[in-house]
Amino acid sequence: MxxxxxxxxxxxxxxxxxxxxxxxxxxxxxxxxxxxxxxxxxxxxxxxxxxxxxxxxxxxxxxxxxxxxxxxxxxxxxxxxxxxxxxxxxxxxxxxxxxxxxxxxxxxxxxxxxxxxxxxxxxxxxxxxxxxxxRLWWLELEEAIRHLDRVEVDIGGDRVELPAVGTAEKREAFAAISRRLRRGPEDQLLSTIAELCGRAGVDGRTLVERECLNWxxxxxxxxxxxxxxxxxxxxxxxxxxxxxxxxxxxxxxxxxxxxxxxxxxxxxxxxxxxxxxxxxxxxxxxxxxxxxxxxxxxxxxxxxxxxxxxxxxxxxxxxxxxxxxxxxxxxxxxxxxxxxxxxxxxxxxx
Ligand SMILES: [Zn+2]
Structure with a gap:
């Protein structure tokens, strides 16, 4: 908590x-x-x-x-x-x-x-x-961190490196990354999360298909x-x-x-x-x-x-x-x- x-x-x-x-x-x-x-x-x-x-x-x-x-x-x-x-x-x-x-x-x-x-x-x-x-970027970030043991990204020129092995570390990594990204421009948020998804093997479109109503x-x-x-x-x-x-x-x-x-x-x-x-x-x-x-x-x-x-x-x-x-x-x-x-x-x- x-x-x-x-x-x-x-x-x-x-x-x-x-x-x-x-x-x-x-x-x-x-x-x-x-x-x-x-x-x-x-x-x-x-x-x-x-x-x-x-x-x-x-x-x-x-x-x-x-x-x-x-x-x-x-x-x-x-x-x-x-x-x-x-x-x-x-x-x-x-x-x-x-x-x-x-x-x-x-x-x-x-x-x-x-x-x-x-x-x-x-x-x-x-x-x-x-x-x-x-893109459901908040869900993409969750899924990416679920699959990664370590989160390493550049955000606004800063290198952010966080362990993400157990539940507690994953929670902290999610909170830290989303807080940092929310403060910056939206294209940076989207590209950073896309990069993490690429590394974690998470397909954002599948998440939208799974969660969202179609026409x-x-x-x-x-x-x-x-x-x-x-x-x-x-x-x-x-x-x-x-x-x-x-x-x-x-x-x-x-x-x-x-x-x-x-x-x-x-x-x-x-x-x-x-x-x-x-x-x-x-x-x-x-x-x-x-x-x-x-x-x-x-x-x-x-x-x-x-x-x-x-x-x-x-x-x-x-x-x-x-x-x-x-x-x-x-x-x-x-x-x-x-x-x-x-x-x-x-x-x-x-
Ligand atoms: Zn909404």
Whole structure:
């Protein structure tokens, strides 16, 4: 467990033990929450699983839906949530369930749960995953380190050499390499990981094929009455690191392709990676220019009335697969953890 992981975990424990979330909820609870998921599937036995945060079990998805409803949330589509924000009409808080990237397990494992509970959801699809042309670089890096006993790469002129024999060393190598690469330009990240994959005998395209929905599956999913298809760009870039023309092309082309394939308007976008270093005010403006009505980030927070003025920069409640418990969900929905995290600031769009 990393130090950051331990701090978050003990923070949850302290809040839960003191009942702070129940005391503070009337002050910090918003008008709604956009909940973010990625993979939904049964847990595997793997001990080296650095992308575990992106994965929950079908049982926890079900528990989350029940918990949201028990807590008074109305689970709605993204269109309805935007309408609620605009109308400021009061009433019970709303929750939007969102799934990023377009994974096969969303259909296999999440959809039956959504169906059973008649819970609508938005699936943000990266068209390059459906085309098998974009890269799941975080998964490529995991697979490469799984197969390597030593990681040696040049990053921005620095030679990085790390042992990667057991689980602990592999975890540290993954964290160190991904941290270094995330700070630099995207082409350096992609080429460095491609180099490691070459050495480890990992084929990135096979990973995309294994994990991601293809076009016929996306077309079928889009016809499901509970599902809204949103856009997650063409190649899943950290938009803020790229020139304006490239960002606009990513946003426009993904929208157009998804509309052609599904025969439905695509009004909502999720910014890839979605933190402030990946999506900023310029990108929010470009998404509006590309014709989207809403944009979701991975900035942590609940929805407040003030977000009606910032529909292109909405925060989300990220469900971390390492904390799959009803108590953690209660704390997140109370808003108290975000109030601390965001130092009391409710709207973060800069
Ligand atoms: Zn994504």
């Amino acid at each position: 990393s130090l950051r992981h331990r701090l978050i975990s003990s923070g949850f424990d302290v809040i839960a033990a003191l009942g702070l979330h129940r005391i503070a909820a009337p002050l910090t609870r918003g008008v709604g929450a956009i909940v973010m998921f990625h993979h939904v599937r049964p847990t595997g036995p793997e001990t080296f699983a650095p992308n575990k945060a992106l994965e929950i079990t079908p049982a926890f998805l079900e528990a989350s839906i029940l918990r949201l409803r028990q807590s008074g949330y109305r689970i709605v589509t993204m269109d309805e949530a935007i309408a609620v924000l605009r109308e400021r009409s009061g009433g019970p808080p709303v929750a939007v369930l969102t799934f990023d990237d377009g994974y096969r397990d969303n259909v296999e494992w999440a959809l039956p749960v959504l169906d059973r509970h008649q819970a609508p959801a938005t699936v943000y699809v990266t068209t390059g995953f459906a085309d098998r042309t974009a 016929p599956a996306i077309e079928a999913l889009s016809q499901h009455p509970l599902i809204t298809i949103g856009s997650h760009t063409v190649t899943h870039p950290m938009l803020a690191k790229h020139a304006e023309a490239k960002v606009l092309e990513e946003l426009r082309h993904a929208k157009q392709m998804l509309e052609e394939h599904t025969g439905r308007p695509v009004r909502h976008v999720a910014y890839p990676i979605g933190d402030p270093s990946s999506a900023g005010p310029r990108d929010f403006a470009l998404a509006a220019q590309a014709g989207y009505l809403s944009g979701v980030t991975t900035r942590p927070g609940l929805l407040y009335c003030g977000h009606a003025n910032h529909p292109m920069a909405l925060p989300r409640v990220s469900i971390d697969g390492r904390y799959q418990s009803g108590a953690c969900l209660d704390i997140l929905l109370s808003g108290v953890a975000f109030a601390v995290w965001n130092r009391g600031r409710r709207i973060d769009v800069t």
